[in-house]
Amino acid sequence: MQRTDFSEMACSIARTLDVIGEPWSPLILRDIWVGISRFEQIQADLGISRKVLTERLNYLVERGIIERQPYDRRPRYEYVLTGKGTELVDVLMVMVRWGDKWLAGEAGPPVLYRHHACGQIGSVDLRCEHCGQPMHAADIDLMPGPGTAVVTAATA
Amino acid sequence: MQRTDFSEMACSIARTLDVIGEPWSPLILRDIWVGISRFEQIQADLGISRKVLTERLNYLVERGIIERQPYDRRPRYEYVLTGKGTELVDVLMVMVRWGDKWLAGEAGPPVLYRHHACGQIGSVDLRCEHCGQPMHAADIDLMPGPGTAVVTAATA
DNA sequence: CGCTTCGAGTTCCTTAAGGGAACCCCAATT
DNA sequence: AATTGGGGTTCCCTTAAGGAACTCGAAGCG
Numbered sequence A, B: 001m002q003r004t005d006f007s008e009m010a011c012s013i014a015r016t017l018d019v020i021g022e023p024w025s026p027l028i029l030r031d032i033w034v035g036i037s038r039f040e041q042i043q044a045d046l047g048i049s050r051k052v053l054t055e056r057l058n059y060l061v062e063r064g065i066i067e068r069q070p071y072d073r074r075p076r077y078e079y080v081l082t083g084k085g086t087e088l089v090d091v092l093m094v095m096v097r098w099g100d101k102w103l104a105g106e107a108g109p110p111v112l113y114r115h116h117a118c119g120q121i122g123s124v125d126l127r128c129e130h131c132g133q134p135m136h137a138a139d140i141d142l143m144p145g146p147g148t149a150v151v152t153a154a155t156a
Numbered sequence C: 001c002g003c004t005t006c007g008a009g010t011t012c013c014t015t016a017a018g019g020g021a022a023c024c025c026c027a028a029t030t
Numbered sequence D: 001a002a003t004t005g006g007g008g009t010t011c012c013c014t015t016a017a018g019g020a021a022c023t024c025g026a027a028g029c030g
Helices: A012-020 A025-035 A039-046 A050-062 A085-105 B012-020 B023-035 B038-047 B052-064 B084-101
Strands: A066-070 A077-083 A111-115 A124-128 A140-144 B068-070 B077-079 B111-116 B123-129 B140-144
Touching: A012 A025, A012 A039, A012 A085, A012 B052, A012 B084, A012 B111, A025 A050, A025 A077, A025 A085, A025 B012, A025 B111, A039 A050, A039 B023, A039 B111, A050 A066, A050 A077, A050 B123, A077 A085, A077 A124, A085 A124, A085 B012, A085 B084, A085 B123, B012 B023, B012 B084, B023 B038, B023 B077, B023 B084, B038 B052, B077 B084, B084 B123
Parallel strands: none
Antiparallel strands: A066 A077, A111 B140, A124 B123, A140 B111, B068 B077
């Protein structure tokens, strides 16, 4: 194997990267999210190689992120997000916030988000699920969890 | 050029991927965030090729995500997050949340986060910056923003 | 009824990026 | 003077991305 396999690491970031860490995967996910959901559409929108697009779509289907659905009596298919895939879009939304702030430059953000609940245009904000206060890199302590990798006596 | 350049796309996701989309970059960022900040430490922790680690560190320094600081009179250096880099960790936190939920399996999450403000252990939650209500993939409409790519009369 | 069209891929070749091991440089220690 | 240790370079090999051409199967058309 050439590229290192992240899926076995005891780290949720590495495991998530195993699913959408390959080049193009997040952009394919974005396209499907916004309704660009057929092979030809995605290929044209992104300018991605057809070969790579095929590989990525199959892989995302395998991982349960998207599903392949026929939309015609002819062999025509479109891809839709599963629940698992829809939740993964959260990651994209935070990437958008960061990219809008640090990389958009003079021109400003290419896309705006309007929140259904309040009708306002704006970004997502990270909050603690318990107390509702802001929760960013500097606001937390890390502690070993139950799934921490340990060297067992058997393997030592 | 072999891998497609994402930095010029009119998409904040693509632009963000240009910064941390390459293999290993998010894991390097994570290591530096949690205090694994020297070349030898990161290399040992991740098992990454020294060649690739050098490339990634230089690139992240170039982009203003991390800084290289001497920590000894000898030529010894450690890497620290800039403000820009610290905000990028938000993306990792959301990846952790998703990975914990969908990929951790029986063993449970490898790492737990304790929020300083409330002392509770938990995850980050995505909220609208205006109204404070939940804000996920299905809760928003997309609209063209000022930085949208347009075909100008001059180039057409 | 045969020909064209179109979506959705496959095949094949070229090029560049990741993996890995060996090597190098410099400053301090012994 | 020789050793150690951090922080990289160099070099070779393998695999993945780019890209263009080709395939296949079901309609649609004349």
